[in-house]
Amino acid sequence: MSLKYAMEAYELLDSAKINGKAVEAWLTLYGDDEVTVHEVSGQRGSTDFVRVTIPGRRGKRAGGTAPTLGVIGRLGGIGARPERIGIVSDADGAIVALAVAAKAMAMKQQGDQLDGDLIVCTHICPTAPTIPHTPVPFMSSPVDMRTMNENEVHPEMDAILTVDTTKGNRILNHRGVAITSTVKEGYILPVAPDLLDLLQFSTGQLPRILPLCTYDITPYGNNLPHVNSILQPATATPVPVVGVALTAEVAVPGCATGASYLPDIDAAARFCLEVAKGVGSGNVSFYDDDQFRRAVELYGSMARMQRADGREAKTKSKKHKWTDVGREGKTKNTKQKA
Numbered sequence: 543m544s545l546k547y548a549m550e551a552y553e554l555l556d557s558a559k560i561n562g563k564a565v566e567a568w569l570t571l572y573g574d575d576e577v578t579v580h581e582v583s584g585q586r587g588s589t590d591f592v593r594v595t596i597p598g599r600r601g602k603r604a605g606g607t608a609p610t611l612g613v614i615g616r617l618g619g620i621g622a623r624p625e626r627i628g629i630v631s632d633a634d635g636a637i638v639a640l641a642v643a644a645k646a647m648a649m650k651q652q653g654d655q656l657d658g659d660l661i662v663c664t665h666i667c668p669t670a671p672t673i674p675h676t677p678v679p680f681m682s683s684p685v686d687m688r689t690m691n692e693n694e695v696h697p698e699m700d701a702i703l704t705v706d707t708t709k710g711n712r713i714l715n716h717r718g719v720a721i722t723s724t725v726k727e728g729y730i731l732p733v734a735p736d737l738l739d740l741l742q743f744s745t746g747q748l749p750r751i752l753p754l755c756t757y758d759i760t761p762y763g764n765n766l767p768h769v770n771s772i773l774q775p776a777t778a779t780p781v782p783v784v785g786v787a788l789t790a791e792v793a794v795p796g797c798a799t800g801a802s803y804l805p806d807i808d809a810a811a812r813f814c815l816e817v818a819k820g821v822g823s824g825n826v827s828f829y830d831d832d833q834f835r836r837a838v839e840l841y842g843s844m845a846r847m848q849r850a851d852g853r854e855a856k857t858k859s860k861k862h863k864w865t866d867v868g869r870e871g872k873t874k875n876t877k878q879k880a
Contacts, residue, residue: 615639619670658822
């Protein structure tokens with residue numbers, strides 16, 4: 543159960559004085575795993591990026607080959623001070639990420655070490671700006687999206703869950719947790735059956751799916767609408783990415799206070815941990831590699847969707863350990879799944 547860690551993370555972050563070092567100190571209560579904190583400044587302030595690496599029994603840090611899962615707590619900020627007092631709805635992604643990290647560290651201390659490495663990233667900003675948006679205002683960030691991706695998308699990640707408050711819309715009218723289709727190199731792939739199983743086990747409900755359009759998987763800054771930033775990490779990596787959305791029955795502003803629902807946060811954290819177990823052991827896949835290679839053979843690379851200008855990159859992206867997709871449908875297959 544991750545509820546204890548979610549509650550502690552919530553109370554920790556609900557402060558005008560919170561910073562990355564305080565988060566680091568709290569995490570060290572649960573283990574001696576690697577925690578790094580660094581401050582990044584932008585035109586509208588600064589934020590502290592926090593990265594936690596929990597080595598697995600057979601993970602890369604131990605010299606093994608088990609895949610690494612990345613969990614990114616995506617948000618603009620945990621507070622909108624001085625405009626709003628208190629922790630905002632947008633903080634849910636950070637709360638989930640920190641609860642996942644603390645629980646995984648505690649599990650390791652109790653002898654339940656994951657098979658693969660787990661890398662958890664988020665950022666801590668209690669004074670983020672807001673921006674107008676319909677139907678409700680969005681939280682913004684003191685740093686731009688490219689900077690966020692550079693600090694949260696780690697090259698060791700073989701698959702990524704990106705957790706984000708996704709309540710400011712009218713396209714998913716359900717309070718709880720939803721996932722998206724898998725997004726990889728500009729393709730919106732089918733929803734992963736393995737993740738559907740884990741989501742319904744974690745919530746005790748039929749799985750909910752957040753619908754995506756092509757605009758949602760393109761980079762910010764191209765003047766196209768996005769449901770929110772949940773899939774922005776997919777613009778910065780060739781590995782498969784799935785969004786984990788905290789949702790509501792009504793449109794709730796990201797800058798609303800008193801709008802974080804701990805049972806849903808706990809469910810999202812438990813889901814992420816179950817995915818970490820399955821990815822590391824090789825029992826959970828984000829997509830069908832044969833189908834993806836066939837799509838590339840038929841329709842070519844869609845990597846241009848990862849660029850704001852829509853153009854093909856001049857250099858190849860870093861090779862993914864599970865599939866090496868070349869230009870114009872030329873593919874090289876590897877047997878291991880993603």
